[in-house]
Amino acid sequence: MRSPLVRQILILVALALAPGIGQAVYFQHKISWKSPIPPSELATVDQTRAWGENVIWVDARPDDEFASDHVPGAISLNEDRWNELLPQFLAAWSPGKKVVVYCSSLSCNASREVARRLRKEAQLPDVFVLEGGWEAWGKKNR
């Protein structure tokens, strides 16, 4: 019984590969294999410089990290105190402004989550995640 079982499993595993690959090819421009954030939702430090004054910086790191240092003019908005901090952010936001969210580094998830919630819950357009986060900003600005 064992050998036919393995054969059956292999056949099913192989059968599912074909449509899976097909779908991956179909969506190749819509999803990034490198990072959970699609390229269209990422902004580099250079890009944000080019946007000049038209940017609202959002710091998604915990309060203590924000208190120790942050991008000049940034507003703190983290998930721990979301309901408390969101109104302060919305008061500073105006239509047409680009929102750039950052957290500690390339591997942190907080900026992605905050950006997702701003798009979904606050229905804001033009919300970007800073590529490389606070680390990348620090390297370019010091």
Added chain:
Amino acid sequence: MGEKEQMKQTPNVQRPTPNLEISWRGATSNIKHRTSNIVWRIVDLIIAGIFIFAALTKIFAVDQLIADLGHLHFGSMIADFQNLRLADPVQFANDIDNYKILPWPIGVGLAFYLPWLEMFCGLALILRRLYLGGLSILIGLVAVFLVATIAAKVRGLDITCGCFGHVSQNWSFPAHLATNVAILAGLLALWFNVRSENRTTL
């Protein structure tokens, strides 16, 4: 009434022969076997249906269709079918990523692959082709998923399982757990039934 007396009253009636008894018993056991087969086929269909439905919700954007089905808006269902498109796999990839077990590229690969695997395994159960293979894969998938869900809860991760695409987005942890345990129990019951059938035929 004594046996002799009874035979006098109905002289033409004979006692059933042992052969007849055996064939009668055989017929009863056949009926029982058939009934039990039908029951197991129904379990097959239910379990396969769950996996095919789960796969469809991840492969196609069926939100509107399910909403209309739920509200019994059958009129607009034709329009839903016409507008049916491939679902964005980003959501499911994010659901897998939320478990914080696998690196992102593997999660993306699984987001494309797993729904189709579920679909083929479900079809294997319905068509009774590659049956044991399909059953084994599904048991493995549900077991891994169950462990991952419990591990995520223990680690304090707030996750959405993504098991039925957007449909299951707001399910609570106990709802996840109960659904998975019930499905796993069904799959294991099918597995042991097939194994016992194989033993009796050998």
